[in-house]
Amino acid sequence: MMFRDKRNERLGLLTSVIIFGLVGIVQLWRALAHVSLQFGGHAVPIWLSAIVGVLALLMAFWLGAILRRSRPVL
DSSP: OOSSSSSHHHHHHHHHHHHHHHHHHHHHHHHHHTOOOOOOOEOOHHHEEEEEHHHHHHHHHHHHHHHHOOOOOO
């Protein structure tokens, strides 16, 4: 097991939930607002942001469920 301390494991899960949640929200906002994005001189398609947004939010919910199932350590 990577984490020897349960608190560190929970902190890592919480950090991941926050990061994936923010990425998902921003990507879905970009898709819904039709904000154009250029990366390395190439346009990033809107549909790609929608897919990435949905996947990131699914990851956030999945990790959140794992976090809720783990018992807090006092």
